[in-house]
Amino acid sequence: MKILVTGGAGFIGSNVVDGYIQAGHEVVVIDNLFSGKKENVHPNARFYDADIRSEELDEIIKKEKPQILNHHAAQISVPASVEDPIFDADINIKGFLNLLEAAVKYDIEKCIFISSGGAVYGEASEYPTSEKYLPKPLSPYAITKFASEYYLYYYKHQHGLKYTTLRYANIYGPRQIPHGEAGVVAIFMTNLLHRSPSNLYHFPDDEQGMIRDYCFVGDVVQANIKALTLGDGDFFNIGTGRETRTQQLYEIIFQAVKAIRHDLPDHLKTLSRFKARPGDIARSCLVVEKARKHLGWTSQTSLDKGIRLTLEWALQKNTTE
Numbered sequence: 001m002k003i004l005v006t007g008g009a010g011f012i013g014s015n016v017v018d019g020y021i022q023a024g025h026e027v028v029v030i031d032n033l034f035s036g037k038k039e040n041v042h043p044n045a046r047f048y049d050a051d052i053r054s055e056e057l058d059e060i061i062k063k064e065k066p067q068i069l070n071h072h073a074a075q076i077s078v079p080a081s082v083e084d085p086i087f088d089a090d091i092n093i094k095g096f097l098n099l100l101e102a103a104v105k106y107d108i109e110k111c112i113f114i115s116s117g118g119a120v121y122g123e124a125s126e127y128p129t130s131e132k133y134l135p136k137p138l139s140p141y142a143i144t145k146f147a148s149e150y151y152l153y154y155y156k157h158q159h160g161l162k163y164t165t166l167r168y169a170n171i172y173g174p175r176q177i178p179h180g181e182a183g184v185v186a187i188f189m190t191n192l193l194h195r196s197p198s199n200l201y202h203f204p205d206d207e208q209g210m211i212r213d214y215c216f217v218g219d220v221v222q223a224n225i226k227a228l229t230l231g232d233g234d235f236f237n238i239g240t241g242r243e244t245r246t247q248q249l250y251e252i253i254f255q256a257v258k259a260i261r262h263d264l265p266d267h268l269k270t271l272s273r274f275k276a277r278p279g280d281i282a283r284s285c286l287v288v289e290k291a292r293k294h295l296g297w298t299s300q301t302s303l304d305k306g307i308r309l310t311l312e313w314a315l316q317k318n319t320t321e
């Protein structure tokens, strides 16, 4: 298949590009390198340094004629969306509509859209949260993700564009950069490797930090491969169903780093605590039964193993830089 991956120079998108190429597909990448890096893009993928909001997009899709649109490009930060909801909507809504209009014009068969299970459900009363729960988004980022899911429903109804929405939990792994809430694994690991202290954000009644469902990027790649042919007109949680508090996560990363840097000072075990930021939610964990049933997908990588694999990548990156 010929697949266009937007955001294919970013953390998750570039891993998905590698997975598609490994599976024998032809891949085109569109990314404006806002947070992505050119060196993340697989050498066998055709790369366009372009903005999904630009007029150039029409020309690229007209020329490349992909069968599948895999949409990973986004403004990804919850705090940034709270700060500037207009910028967030410009990329996440206007950029997506620009893509969908071109998709219909040039007969793209299917869109795989990346939503956020960690954000759209808000502070859910059903917990852990399944797809049956109606999202109550609590940030502009979560709103643009949820609204995009409805746009897909409309484009299928009106134009016959097939789609599968993947609602990701908190994804971590190689190529994640240490910024934003979603990058907490990368932040903690980078800090520990540099022997720097870290911060923990928490709600008043919970000093251990927020609860999240951490899923390894290698497993997410497999979900994107399954979604090429399965799950039309539907949305799926992509996570592990396992909950981890920020404090626990930090301890796992601390132990993994300590195993190779024996002289890591113990005082780094102590985190500085700050109150949760606007848009933060206290707990998020996904029920992933639907993806198992309809996509034949489950996460395979334990948190300990995923952290080890991420650390191996970080160390290798340090030696090659």
Ligand SMILES: NC(=O)c1ccc[n+]([C@@H]2O[C@H](COP(=O)([O-])OP(=O)(O)OC[C@H]3O[C@@H](n4cnc5c(N)ncnc54)[C@H](O)[C@@H]3O)[C@@H](O)[C@H]2O)c1
Pocket: 006, 007, 008, 009, 010, 011, 012, 013, 030, 031, 032, 033, 034, 035, 036, 037, 050, 051, 052, 053, 071, 072, 073, 074, 075, 076, 091, 095, 114, 115, 116, 117, 118, 167, 168, 169, 170, 171, 172, 182
């Ligand atoms: N990381 C997570 O835990 C997580 C969780 C839920 C959902 N998601 C979603 O997964 C997707 C990928 O996130 P990521 O963590 O890999 O982040 P990322 O920042 O590494 O990737 C986003 C990519 O989009 C590109 N981009 C941004 N604006 C663009 C524009 N206007 N035009 C073209 N390219 C643009 C960036 O340069 C970057 O390469 C996003 O849609 C994000 O909302 C991520």
